[in-house]
Amino acid sequence: MGDIVSSTVFEPWEDARAEPLIRFRNVTKRFGSFTAIDNLTLDIYEKEFFALLGPSGCGKTTMMRMLAGFEHPTEGSIELAGRDIANVPPNKRAVNMMFQSYALFPHLNIWDNIAFGLRRDKLPKLDLEARVEEMLKLTRLEKFATRKPHQISGGQRQRVALARSLAKAPKLLLLDEPLGALDKKLRQDTQFELMDIQEKTGTTFVIVTHDQEEAMTVASRVAVMDEGRLIQVATPDRIYENPESVYVADFIGDVNIIQGRTSAVGDDTYSIEWAEGQRQLNATSATSFDNGQTCHLAIRPEKVTITSDRPEDADNAVQGRVHDIAYLGNLSTYYVELPNGTIIKAQTANTRRISRRSFTWEDPVWLSWTATAGVLLAN
């Protein structure tokens, strides 16, 4: 059973023998005195759906533009399928890009937009037509083939841009904030469509986004970037459940950060001194901490239980008052103020209707969580 699982799970980054499709080796990119990319090393594997995630100005778009050939590394090298691509111009790279603005040619209709790249390859007429039709079908645009880009909706334009960049069957497809211009509902549908198309075509996708939900949904691995450096590269669930730094924990999703000092209790259990007059907290950690070391305990709000009575046998329990309630429909987040002023968020699923809810403003409540619920972080 274990064998079957390990052979079907797609994890080339765990395989030491796998050859990466893209290899950034100590890449630095400077614009004048500004360092956009700072000595960055990264491997991306074939058939991956790789997300570059970070706030604007973190260098993610620069990385994508270097892959497309519009920017060149100041130092270091980028390899595509084992070949240094520093001197290959954009039109000679087996890489296509889907632009944030879609960059559809306004003077050509949808059919000609999709055929544009194929015509440059001097494809025979019949093959070209077949390929364009295939792309139209893949992106469900058959009905719009003769329209001009300004005669279709934003979601359709997004699909034209995708079809055009996929038409040449690139080894690598770059997507620059591909869903940024779409509204939320359409964005969610399109995310699944993208994953579907990526699976069908087997193309390696690299997506740039500042939307962490989007990155989590579509990607096989996520690289969290800040100020030109990679902060953490891991699968979405590892990024969420095992962040390696406070920055990543805070950037992805909602989190409570409690600062304190560790003292070892067992092999991998620690007690944390965190506030005057408060009981010590208990947490486990795979990484070891020295006694008295400053630490940050990161706990996701949904892992904190809120009760009106003191829970028995809880590893950690603190008392406070409901300071605020954020009602999201399906979920509610309770902002609980502890006696020392710290606010801790606890999230519950609203399985009951609002009139049956047990807590309201100023209610005294108990918050509890297990020793394994949080992650202990050094910085």
Place this chain on the structure above:
Amino acid sequence: MTRLSWFNVVSLTLGFAFLYIPMLILIIFSFNESKLVTVWAGFSTKWYGELMQNEAFLNAAWVTVKVAVMSSTLATVLGTMAAYVMVRGGRFMGRTLFSGMIYAPLVMPEVITGLSLLLLFIGIGLDRGVLTIVLAHTTFSMCYVSVVVSSRLVTFDRSLEEAALDLGCSPSEAFRLVTLPIIAPAVISGWLLAFTLSLDDLVIASFASGPSATTLPIKIFSAVRLGVSPEINALSTLMIAVVTVGVITASLVSKRAMVRQKQEEQAAARVT
């Protein structure tokens, strides 16, 4: 629509009267029966007929059109290239100096431009004729073209060119297949502007022309010195007509393109 106050009506009337009464008088008197330019003697189109018989004027008109077509075409090619480099070339050495120098002929006194061209033609031993007028007109109308084209290029979405490169175009293919079709309205209105400027020019042409070729404005100017004839009025009326059509077409072309572009941008913003 707002109603104009009497003050605005008066100022509007005065302003336009100031601008157009001279031309209007010229047009009216081109249909004068009398040979005397200032005395009205009934309506007639006979001066237009006579104009058609005047070999010298027809020759000059032919030279003028030839010069205008050739110089505006040449100016459009050079001006578009210059505009492209200025807007797209990035920050190369001396870019500011170059872009300033492209626009300098706009404010240069025509006499000076004409004189310097004359000296150049004599210096390199070029016989003055159609060729020299074409060269001279290209020189001064090129900067107008580059102003028109570069103002369009500034608003041009750069990622369209990058998309063309990304899909396998060489830089020159990207220009030909993507940039040029999109900026075509600006290029066309630049050409029309250059054409009209060349048609109008007297000062520079009089420096660059020689005995073998004379343009219409020069011909009219020298004819008027011997006395104004109704024939000249007829000729001038025709020229006004040609220039008016040219200018209106140029502004229509660029306005339509602007409206279309705006619609497209709005459509793009209205993401559904």
